[in-house]
Amino acid sequence: MGNMTSDKIQPQSEFLLRLSSLLKRGSQAAIKQAVMIFLVTIILFPLFFIFNNALKTRDQYLANQLAISLSPTWENFIKVFQYPNLLSWFTNSIILTSVSVGLCTLIAILAAYAFANLEFPGRDILFNLITPLMVIPPIVMIIPLFVFFQKIKLINNLGGPILIYTGLMLPFTIYLLRNFFITIPTEIREAALLDGCTSAQLVTKIILPLSRPALVTSMIVNAVWVWNELLIALVFLQTEEQRTLIVGIAASLQKRFNLDIPSLMAGLAVTTIPMIILYVIGQNALVRGLVAGFEK
Amino acid sequence: MGQILSKKKPVRSWLLAYLYLSPAILFILVIFVYPVFDLAWRSFTKVRDGITQWAGFEAYRATVSDPIFWQSLSNNLRLFIAVPILVVLSLIIASIIFERIHGWRVYRTIVFIPYVLAIPVVGIVFSYVLQLHGVFNTLLTSLGLKNLTTDWLGNTHTAIWAIMFIVIWKELGFGVVLFLARMSSISEELFDAAKLDGANWFDQLWNVTIPQIATVIEFYVIIELITMLSWVFAYVLVMTKGGPGSSTWVMEYFIYQKAFPYSQMQIASAGAILILVFASILMFLQARVRRRVEVMNG
């Protein structure tokens, strides 16, 4: 290593090594960027299709589905907002979502607390019975519940789907929350109890704030699910006024604007915007929640 | 795990626990337990001239001898193929994003968007995009691939696969975000060690990342298997209504069709019980596999 020639060679080969690894990394990076850009295009294309065509007139759409609308028009959105029951659909969706998610979260908190922090006979068996219920296709529940609700006149009543959604979301929510509650160190709980906290205060003042990520995650996931849900809303809310936004758009609006695709797209856009807003707001919390929820 | 925190007598803590559990148990009884029993009962009866009578296995025989039932089941099985595809794609994309390439935050945000969209919305858009004279075929033609164009949702050979592609499109983001979240808790040292050993991108993925996030991968697989079995009704209803012919019927659609338009409740119930059995078998197999993997890993 003291040789003149080898001294000259070393920097050269090192440079070549660096260059080749740089190129490799560069081309690798380029490939990765290309993959991501390709992915993003595929993901965003349907959204582009919706919003772009929502701004076209019917003739413009028929002429070219792909072209960017150069003279955008709001007439389709106006048509959608003028659709008689749109406001009721929107309100129904809001009520359904907030009440069922709220109710489910409350009940799940109680149950998860019991499973996580209390000892009682049958605890593990019960928990392991409840969790697999997530597997069952909702369609399976619907027939008996439909017949039953018909008898007690709960069809075409928002209360019906609220009860069903609450029940359907419970296994997942209980599972998620319980797994999170377990991770709260016992020392904290014991300290709080020694300080004279009642059980209820323990839950509200200590456990809930600490579980914020899991709570937010479950509420957002559940809210998205309820808002977007089709089958149950379709079967249990049958009259125009009672429908949810999704069912209304998918069933009624699609029929009405069967020949007017841009207006249909405007309807889809109207449905999508609330969810995207919710997502953008809750994004960080959601990610944090997913991290926390699945750490073992 | 939970310890006995209360200094009160044990019996009272049981009561407290069951008190807390009671609303949940009530709901689960009404929403899950009651329907299953009702279905089971209903699947063994029939209604003739307004009177309900015992029918034995008639409904099951009718269901099992219905070719559409088997077509529905096989379509769900076809959809299962999406799960490994989802895992592989999610892993690759999560790894790329995890490397913090330029713009990774934007990519992470965008990748999850399909998950928050409603299935009917997604279904409606794609059914227009995939029309014979729709945008997708226009794109293929402009790339010189005219002979690949077809009526994607109107062709019995491609319809179910087109649906599968759309389900993948929608579910991918969930896996990516899930894996990313878990990846962020893998200690750096493991990656450094691998790089020192001369591991390239793929090696790192295979030897470091995957084993570390194995539990999350397993969770994702379970969730997606459940999705392919129990949560695809809306796609079929909105995009193909089971057509062309019956080439895109799935189990949920079978049950729905038999129950509502056909009003053959007993056949729908039999189908529902059968799918429950199928799902239970799947869950059981999955638990067995997991236990075996755990044993193998020591």
Place this chain on the structure above:
Amino acid sequence: MKSLQRIFGLAVVLVLILTACATQPSAAPTAGASQPQAQPAQTQTTSAGEKTKLLIWYWGEQEAPGMKSFMEKAVQVYNQENPNISVDAVLQESDSLYTAFRAAAAAKSGPDIQYLWGGTQALPDAWMGNLAPISDYWTQDELNHIPAGQRAETYWDGKQWGVPFYQIGTFWAYNKKLFAKAGLDPENPPVKWDDWMAACDKLNAAGITPIGTGFKDGWLGGWMVSYLGQQNLNSIDDLLAAIRGEKSLTEPMYAEWWSRWKDMIDHKCFNDDIMSLDLYQGQDLFGQQKVAMTNHVEPYIAILERKLGADTVGVMRTPVYGTGKLANSVGIPAQILAITSFSQHKKEAADFLRFLHRDDIMKMMYDMAGAITPDDRFKQEWLNVNSDKMIMQWRSEYPLFWYQYYYPPVWETEGSIALGQLLATGDITPQEAATRWQAVAVKNRQDNPSELDAYKKWILPPDMFK
């Protein structure tokens, strides 16, 4: 975030309270769980000074635009003429038309008059006991004003169950200008099958898509079987015999139509994106003047004629290939109104239905909705478009038969729709279609013994068709 949670929690409680309040009122008065909110009318017994209330649930705006305005006006007129009766008519949605009615029937409380699509889309409710026969309230003379072929669709077990409300003549609209461009006679559309196939060839040669329609949503199946399926039959009973299982659908009489449908596919009569489009979307191609023909119903053909001009839009019958007595039959089925079995005012309901067949009211329905009442008292001179005139003429010239309204619903969903789609995509041959259709029929008879029993009571007395 903590305050956000608190606010959220409060909001939930608030909404819970609001929902509890909001859902109470709608739960209480609706004895029939799915009555539309706007309905105060209930069936009650009259006492001195109180009005008899009649509730009608109807459909038709979707098929005959203007029907809603017509019903509102008709009800207004009737209420004025009959001060002791108060009629309320509510337009139903396609999706909930039947489910809402079945729920009301289960609760034995709801409309006095129910609209149903005709034939086997109405009779199951008669079989279930949800309807009351009109023949108990109208005399045979009154009923005889309705063409027999249209009465037969809801005549069962010796009684007339449905009152035909409006007819939907189902034919083919064709574009005279495009015909001329392809070298076809615009005033004499093809009448024989081979001529029709040749016409498709000529249109294709001229670069014009012959027929524009949509099969994605499946409805076309019911149209095709009704255009083609009956041409070798000699009477309605020939079909009923096959339904009862006395004949096999693989026999040429019942099977040939699949091959004729295949003819149309082979001659490229249909638009290539037929599987991408819903029915209305495909029909709209005709409205956009991009195709030469489409399958359509009477009120809409009239609308097209008014919009594009009588020199552009013509109406033609399905060309004939068959050799049975029904070979040149035309499809002018009727949608019906029926008295419900749980109505407390059946006699008044029957009166209102009589009112709808009054001259001035029939004319009003045509003027406002373009819908024609199936009644021989409907006057030719009221018609104001060519296509309507031609259709009315055909009604008196040719036998009436609409396949779709006689066969069990399963024969459609698993037959003309499902198998038709497979035929259209080229997945099965006509022979396979016929065989599989027979299998569907056999399985249906097995699974539905009560339906089979009901069909055995569907006997049409020959003297009905004088």
